[in-house]
Amino acid sequence: MWNNLGEAAERAVARHRQCLRVLLPEPAQAKSGELMPAEEAPDPPWRSHRFANRIRARHATVHAMLEAGHSRRSIGRQLHMTHHTVKSLADAARPEDLFRGQWQNNRTSTLDEYKPYLDERWDEGCTNAWKLWEEIISLGYNGSYGIVSAYIRKKRTSPRPVTARPPAPRVVTRWILSRPETLTEIEQLRLKAVLTNCPELEALTGHVRTFAQMLTERHGVRLPDWLHAVRQDDLPSLHTLAAGIDRDLDAVIAGLTLPWNSGVVEGHVNRIKMLKRQMFGRAGFRLLRKRVLLA
Template sequence: MAYRTIKQFVDAATPEELFTGQWQNRPSLLDGYKPYLDDRWIEDCANAWKLWEKIVSLGYQDSHQRVHAHLHDKRTSPQPVTARPPSSRTVAGWILRRPGTLTETEQLRLKVVRTHCSELDALTGHVRSFATMLAERQGERLPDWLDAVRRDDLPSLHTLAAGIDRDRHAVIAGLTLPWSSGVVEGHVNRIKMLKRQVFGRAGFALLRKRVLMS
């Protein structure tokens, strides 16, 4: 261990190399803003102070030194310094939420994910298109949506499309008409709950009375 430490001091060309592996990879408040900084870097904006002021307005609550260190690493590193990738659950949340509810940072990070993964880019488009059909009752668009899904290499979504296609007319009606079976489903669930409560302890006559009187 002592030999390794001495060799590290001897081989270090710059002071920064002495800290390699000690703190650079630890999670920090800056992680969520690194995609934004990377995008601005690509656009030739490398002023650490201005970038720090911008992400502070987006909610960043840490020092200017971290931003400066991140940009310094990008300048001096032989390989690009990239932000930690988001988890699959986080990306799924970004895709399923209304686009207008995403913060600017979340929109930028989702944009980066979509740029680097064509499958997720296509999936995002299909999910949002279906959500629009559902919210605005545009059931007439369903056949075109199904055709668009089948043109992309998304096996899991193909399974969903096949299930929808088997009951296409009912799904189109559900996406178009203002009526809902929610009330009926609520009564069915209530009856099932009453049945479970007296299961094995009462016959049909008592169950009938409970259903009628509840």
């Protein structure tokens, strides 16, 4: 039962992972009167590419010949260009206006709307492109997996500053399942900060500790009240656990109340299985029977 409760608690914490970000340190603020250095804009991908350099050279040549008095038809004959190419170069005020497709620095993508979510999940430690693609599919994304994979691959290869991460749901679950006196002072303070910021996790902690008290003090008669209290809170994982307990309520109450259990029987079963593994392929059933009876 305690193991099942722990798994349900971990799912509940994972569902409220946003509440764990309260443990992240606040970014350092600039001192009053001190100007923050402006970030330099990243160089466009076409800044020093040979394609861009070729376009710049042809653009400069065409405009120089136009200023010298040559007609567009004459420029096309001398430079071996089509009329359309000469017209494009002549009409463009800057060579950058001629960059198209992958050379544009402001192309839109179907993924743009979901990039903030992907960045947030990346900062939380989720780096699996397939999992992230499945998550944004449920949010309405209708693009391909390849676009998401390329975006995540770029994040993997690009240098990024080391940033603090919130604790994993499993870590917070361990804090909730542990006795408060066994936690360190720092863990107690961090758990308190999380619970203050998230009423659902605070309710979860209360239910876990109430169940632990029932389990250790054998107060199984209080289980129906505990199940009723669980259903009053927005904790779907505990609701699932409660539904499973209801299917065998009498047995669970007996297990939480009576001093007897099946531990001795399970111990004998484990011993017999160990003997079977040791004897496999070595001797017959008669020797195995003697070992089981005499061991």
